[in-house]
Amino acid sequence: MKRLLSLMATFLxxxxxxxxxxxxxxxxxxxxxxxxxxxxLALFWxxxxxxxxxxxxKLREIERxxxxxxxxxxxxxxxxx
Amino acid sequence: xSFQRLKGWVSDRYDVADEMREIARHKLVPVHGREIWYYTxxxxxxxxxxxxxxxxxxxxxxxxxxxxxxxxxVEIVTKLNMGxxxxxxxHWGAQAAIFVMFVHVFATLLLKSYRKPxxxxxxxxxxxxxxxxxxxLSGYFLLWDERAFAAVRVATGxxxxxxxxxxWIKAFLRGGIDVTGETLTRFYAFHVCLLPVLAxxxxxxxxxxxxxxxxxxxxxxxxxxxxxxxxxxxxxYRDLMIWLFVLAxxxxxxxxxxxxxxxxxxxLAPPPEGVKPEWYFLFLFQxxxxxxxxxxxxxxxxxxxxxxxxxxxxFFLLPFFDRKSGRGERSPLFTAIGIAYLIYFIVMTVxxxxx
Numbered sequence: 001m002k003r004l005l006s007l008m009a010t011f012l013x014x015x016x017x018x019x020x021x022x023x024x025x026x027x028x029x030x031x032x033x034x035x036x037x038x039x040x041l042a043l044f045w046x047x048x049x050x051x052x053x054x055x056x057x058k059l060r061e062i063e064r065x066x067x068x069x070x071x072x073x074x075x076x077x078x079x080x081x
Numbered sequence: 082x083s084f085q086r087l088k089g090w091v092s093d094r095y096d097v098a099d100e101m102r103e104i105a106r107h108k109l110v111p112v113h114g115r116e117i118w119y120y121t122x123x124x125x126x127x128x129x130x131x132x133x134x135x136x137x138x139x140x141x142x143x144x145x146x147x148x149x150x151x152x153x154x155v156e157i158v159t160k161l162n163m164g165x166x167x168x169x170x171x172h173w174g175a176q177a178a179i180f181v182m183f184v185h186v187f188a189t190l191l192l193k194s195y196r197k198p199x200x201x202x203x204x205x206x207x208x209x210x211x212x213x214x215x216x217x218l219s220g221y222f223l224l225w226d227e228r229a230f231a232a233v234r235v236a237t238g239x240x241x242x243x244x245x246x247x248x249w250i251k252a253f254l255r256g257g258i259d260v261t262g263e264t265l266t267r268f269y270a271f272h273v274c275l276l277p278v279l280a281x282x283x284x285x286x287x288x289x290x291x292x293x294x295x296x297x298x299x300x301x302x303x304x305x306x307x308x309x310x311x312x313x314x315x316x317x318y319r320d321l322m323i324w325l326f327v328l329a330x331x332x333x334x335x336x337x338x339x340x341x342x343x344x345x346x347x348x349l350a351p352p353p354e355g356v357k358p359e360w361y362f363l364f365l366f367q368x369x370x371x372x373x374x375x376x377x378x379x380x381x382x383x384x385x386x387x388x389x390x391x392x393x394x395x396f397f398l399l400p401f402f403d404r405k406s407g408r409g410e411r412s413p414l415f416t417a418i419g420i421a422y423l424i425y426f427i428v429m430t431v432x433x434x435x436x
Contacts, residue, residue: 024342025159026165028165041337048326056322058318059314059319
């Protein structure tokens, strides 16, 4: 009986192996690699925000120069009737 | 040869940079309360570029043969350096592109940007939406897993229910009577050859028309004094900021929610329970469920497919029916039709997702 049970356990164990292997790890399995990925994601967000702020500052400067040019050309001067 | 010398060599022969700069400087974009919707078109273009780059990277390793396709995807995800990220980015980029394209289409519809003389812009944009959806379906099938297999069997079977041409369309898509390895080869050809060429041609045509007609100003804003700003650099910088934000969102989704891979498809196995199509097909899937098996002695699914096709055809030809907005008048009927379409799409998608 014991032998039969151990045979059954071996059978179950060996058939459970390939089935478990079918679980596909969608991210790198090690905890170290995963934490590195999340850290990179945080750095990516910081870099993106910094870039957006820099572009925003550049755009403000361009708009300021454009409005000065318009004033110089008298485009915004009030018309006198 | 230094960069400056190379630049000089090129500009001596082909002085296109100055001309391009002049065109960009003279292109003006109206600024008003609804201008935010202008940026959706640019976002779609940016996401198409992301798709192209990630798609090329994946194509280096994908094996388009039914016995190897699933294994090659698993290898890309598990063995290749950053393979999981490229696949995930390609997946989420596609979802985002189709979502923003739907937003762009409905914004165009509700702002009546399709009105005369921009009918062809609507037509080309609608074609692009159709191409993108087919991109999504064909790309999904390349996984060769049981869910994709069932989804393609349902989608191509649905097309087969169309009268007259249905059988031919089904056979053309499947490459035979049933979904097999032939279908995979065919979908791969669609996904990496036919659809990119078509998409590129339609994008160029669409962009050319935008350049030709200029940006449309909504009827509600036309009577107000609309300020205009140059496309370069003002709008381009705003586009860049939005693209960076969109990229960050897509990268975050790709990192935190990588798409799953189901079991390898078995053409002889029954379809898995509770299988659902991608979210942009859910409203169609849910509509099909509303129809009984037979209706007035006819196949219910055929009637459903014909009605859906007519509704899509009407949507496609909307600018040609809405003559009032073409004359610059308000057309509340077509606004109501647009809202009805939008509500139906959202409700049916949510119902399909929840049930």
